Amino acid sequence: MAEQLDDNFWSNRYLNNSTGWDLGAISTPIKEYVDQLKSKELSILIPGCGNAYEAEYLLAAGFKKVTLIDISEVLVKNLKEKFSAEIEVGxxxxxxxDFFKLEGQFDLVIEQTFFCAINPSLRPQYASKMAEILAPNGKIAGLLFEMEKPEGPPFGGHTQEYLGYFEPYFNIKTITPCYNSIKPRAGTELFIILEKK
Known part of the structure; x- marks a missing residue:
């Protein structure tokens, strides 16, 4: 790929408001998953968090340990202002x-358009890094695209390909077509729940 999907690339997308992937709210499948979580003490990571509507929803619902990481400096500056009160109280x-340099341990990773935003050559590394930062029995939950889209971002892919990355590290609890996608994404999303082995 000629294009570097780095800070400059993503910061320019935010500065130019070229964010077609941005739903403006938490997606329905992730909202419904979050709504059934019992413990508000879970340590939750949202990588490639974008405008972090998921974090907004989690914090409003009483979750107490939400970590966001993004490669765009412009975006992170805005998020630090947006969540300043929650940051202040911890x-x-x-x-x-860079997610791939992140350290720490998390109980849950919310996957919302991060996997499809990175260069597909990094997908094996994504799977191993997720296993590294998840606590025992930790989970990845969220959405992957099920479609042909070699030119990205977002990049597409298919279930069989994904299983190849994840099965060495995770028990596949769910990898199934979404029944509750928003209309523009209907038929193109998989809901996943992967539990660390």
């Missing part, structure tokens, strides 16, 4: 950085 942390 309920939220916002990191400007």
């Amino acid at each position: 309920k939220c942390e916002v990191i400007h950085g």
